[in-house]
Amino acid sequence: xxxxxxxxxxxxxxxxxxxxxxxxxxxxxxxxxxxxxxxxxxxxxxxxxxxxxxxxxxxxxxxxxxxxxxxxxxxxxxxxxxxxxxxxxxxxxxxxxxxxxxxxxxxxxxxxxxxxxxxxxxxxxxxxxxxxxxxxxxxxxxxxxxxxxxxxxxxxxxxxxxxxxxxxxxxxxxxxxxxxxxxxxxxxxxxxxxxxxxxxxxxxxxxxxxxxxxxxxxxxxxxxxxxxxxxxxxxxxxxxxxxxxxxxxxxxxxxxxxxxxxxxxxxxxxxxxxxxxxxxxxxxxxxxxxxxxxxxxxxxxxxxxxxxxxxxxxxxxxxxxxxxxxxxxxxxxxxxxxxxxxxxxxxxxxxxxxxxxxxxxxxxxxxxxx
Amino acid sequence: xxxxxxxxxxxxxxxxxxxxxxxxxxxxxxxxxxxxxxxxxxxxxxxxxxxxxxxxxxxxxxxxxxxxxxxxxxxxxxxxxxxxxxxxxxxxxxxxxxxxxxxxxxxxxxxxxxxxxxxxxx
Ligand code: FES
Numbered sequence: 001x002x003x004x005x006x007x008x009x010x011x012x013x014x015x016x017x018x019x020x021x022x023x024x025x026x027x028x029x030x031x032x033x034x035x036x037x038x039x040x041x042x043x044x045x046x047x048x049x050x051x052x053x054x055x056x057x058x059x060x061x062x063x064x065x066x067x068x069x070x071x072x073x074x075x076x077x078x079x080x081x082x083x084x085x086x087x088x089x090x091x092x093x094x095x096x097x098x099x100x101x102x103x104x105x106x107x108x109x110x111x112x113x114x115x116x117x118x119x120x121x122x123x124x125x126x127x128x129x130x131x132x133x134x135x136x137x138x139x140x141x142x143x144x145x146x147x148x149x150x151x152x153x154x155x156x157x158x159x160x161x162x163x164x165x166x167x168x169x170x171x172x173x174x175x176x177x178x179x180x181x182x183x184x185x186x187x188x189x190x191x192x193x194x195x196x197x198x199x200x201x202x203x204x205x206x207x208x209x210x211x212x213x214x215x216x217x218x219x220x221x222x223x224x225x226x227x228x229x230x231x232x233x234x235x236x237x238x239x240x241x242x243x244x245x246x247x248x249x250x251x252x253x254x255x256x257x258x259x260x261x262x263x264x265x266x267x268x269x270x271x272x273x274x275x276x277x278x279x280x281x282x283x284x285x286x287x288x289x290x291x292x293x294x295x296x297x298x299x300x301x302x303x304x305x306x307x308x309x310x311x312x313x314x315x316x317x318x319x320x321x322x323x324x325x326x327x328x329x330x331x332x333x334x335x336x337x338x339x340x341x342x343x344x345x346x347x348x349x350x351x352x353x354x355x356x357x358x359x360x361x362x363x364x365x366x367x368x369x370x
Numbered sequence: 371x372x373x374x375x376x377x378x379x380x381x382x383x384x385x386x387x388x389x390x391x392x393x394x395x396x397x398x399x400x401x402x403x404x405x406x407x408x409x410x411x412x413x414x415x416x417x418x419x420x421x422x423x424x425x426x427x428x429x430x431x432x433x434x435x436x437x438x439x440x441x442x443x444x445x446x447x448x449x450x451x452x453x454x455x456x457x458x459x460x461x462x463x464x465x466x467x468x469x470x471x472x473x474x475x476x477x478x479x480x481x482x483x484x485x486x487x488x489x490x491x492x
Contacts, residue, residue, distance in 0.1 A: 064457070070423075070454050071428070072424050072427035338454070339456060340457070
């Protein structure tokens with residue numbers, strides 16, 4: 001099988017890469033961000049031992065191999081994979097010749113979506129954001145950041161975007177989803193602020209999804225194992241695309257862009273066919289939807305590539321992407337998670353120009369790169 | 371044209387703990403030396419045939435053999451190498467992915483013990 005020995009091959013030497021999904025890990029969690037919050041809140045968290053709580057997943061959803069992180073990506077100085085920005089830059093960016101990597105902190109995401117109360121989430125979100133700006137973005141200019149928002153409070157989320165969103169390395173707003181579909185007016189203050197700052201909304205599973213009440217839940221019931229849950233996490237993506245379009249979000253916010261990260265993408269084609277057919281038949285129920293849903297999606301929504309599905313016949317995947325069109329996809333690794341994809345091994349069957357779109361152009365025109 | 375093979379001593383038995391895959395370098399090529407519980411040795415290219423991960427940085431284990439619904443049967447202890455990325459399980463006897471049809475296979479080299487030293491043929 002034609003697998004390169006090194007992540008980067010001569011064929012790829014000139015390929016420019018934006019990685020849309022990289023996970024920084026804040027080593028000591030809440031304790032690390034104490035200096036970035038008001039004293040009273042620090043005392044509150046110390047007293048309730050928030051900094052030592054494990055935030056563990058229920059047993060049935062723990063990874064079958066014991067770790068969602070790659071053990072071979074642990075920093076030499078010790079600690080969890082993804083916890084040392086200097087090592088991450090070397091191991092991921094230098095090794096794979098990645099020009100920009102969009103950081104998305106899932107500790108912040110899970111605290112904001114589920115694990116903390118509303119007021120707690122507002123404080124913690126700002127503290128984690130400021131920590132990452134201060135301790136990570138200063139390490140290397142190639143590190144870009146999808147700042148998080150405390151999504152249990154849309155007004156506070158909008159305020160956070162306006163407070164921090166001008167930072168030149170902030171390129172997106174990471175929105176921790178709740179079990180409220182994305183077209184719902186609950187979210188609109190956040191969209192208004194993101195559009196105002198020219199930042200796309202980035203959505204990604206935050207961790208408690210399909211486990212707790214609060215974040216999106218897989219359709220039909222609660223899964224019984226890690227593998228069952230993993231396979232169904234994409235369902236929230238499908239519902240959200242549908243909801244965004246039919247509720248008229250892109251008519252209300254005509255410059256808004258949304259990127260779905262790690263929800264997969266092969267489901268998009270049949271979804272669009274169904275949305276388009278239904279719109280042609282019953283358009284008058286949602287008269288603010290003035291164009292085919294396909295057009296809104298192509299104009300406003302992007303999808304990250306990882307985890308790339310792997311049909312037994314690789315050409316089947318290339319064919320499906322050709323049917324989807326090449327303007328929808330943005331390459332992502334998901335480093336340092338176990339199911340990551342590296343650029344040298346990804347989408348190798350696609351023509352060069354199309355591959356360049358997916359590895360660079362589409363992300364460059366989606367994120368606020370400057 | 372086949373390249374000439376050579377034999378390289380990579381260390382003494384004591385350098386290779388049982389149940390671990392210890393990576394050595396031969397001519398710039400990373401090769402993991404796995405010392406199995408049954409006393410046998412394997413030499414494995416540190417490159418996963420799936421997507422190129424450093425497969426020897428995974429772990430050696432047994433696995434749950436295919437069985438009846440709701441029943442777990444643990445077997446093949448110490449005979450399986452698990453990739454640290456996507457978790458493919460490789461049979462250290464043959465290099466093949468276990469319990470599924472797949473053309474993906476570990477690249478393995480002959481290895482033998484001579485006078486307490488581990489010798490790999492590459
Ligand atoms: S790279 Fe080894 S299982 Fe994917």
